[in-house]
Amino acid sequence: MKVKIQTLDGGKASGDIELSDAVFGLEPRADILHRVVTWQLENRRGPARPTRERSDVARTGKKWGKQKGGGTARHGDRKAPVFIGGGKAHGARARDFGQSLNKKVRALGLKMALSARAKDGLVILDSLELKDAKTKALAGQLANAGWGKKVLVIDGDAVNEGFARAAGNLPNINVLPAVGANVYDILKHDTLVLTRAAVEKLEARFNG
Structure with missing residues (x-):
């Protein structure tokens, strides 16, 4: 050509x-x-950055309240997503595109x-x-x-x-x-x- x-x-x-x-x-x-x-x-x-879920957060795992009689929900540890500093519920996962x-x-x-x-x-x-x-x-x-x-x-x-x-x-x-x-x-x-x-x-x- x-x-x-x-x-x-x-x-x-x-x-x-x-x-x-x-x-x-x-x-x-x-x-x-x-x-x-x-x-x-x-x-x-x-890559997509992951968020820290409940198993990734370094907080106490000790049961912090009584099972009954406290007037609140029955939480087992402070890693629950409802607490400030707790793990993210259904957070983003690491992804490589x-x-x-x-x-x-x-x-x-x-x-x-x-x-x-x-x-x-x-x-x-x-x-x-x-x-x-x-x-x-x-x-x-x-x-x-x-x-x-x-x-x-x-x-x-x-x-x-x-x-x-x-x-x-x-x-x-x-x-x-x-x-x-x-x-x-x-x-x-x-x-x-x-x-x-x-x-x-x-x-x-x-x-x-």
Whole structure:
């Protein structure tokens, strides 16, 4: 698959880039993408903290009142939930929401997400080098490019420092290194912008 290499201002740069059909030419499957996104979001959740129930509270177990004649309920110890400092009745239990997912399915999901963007919403740049690494200048260039409201930019080993600094205060513009590419972030943005270095890293990641 051949794609034109663009510039940051939306113009056409000289040359094309050949994208691997094994990475960018698959037919996306909704069930695979759903499994990977669910796996990502569930693993972001922290574990649920348990509450202390009656058996977990360190209070006296001695029977503190008479069985009869006291005019109150017949309590056996101070751990009962009706007392201040007692155990919680039917409290929350510890839960871990993490899920496991086969590596092959995760890799397939990422390739399908890249393929979905290759059909609609993929832009390839030669690099993220900026002459003027200022937020205002970058905002003007992105407005001219017409990439949509939500843009995800992925670079090579590390995101270009000047571009990352200039894009830091722009809403709905997110930047990632190639190693951080993931299905959820790719799908929730309107446009995916890859540098030439990012394409090389992603293709090497699957071919390796």
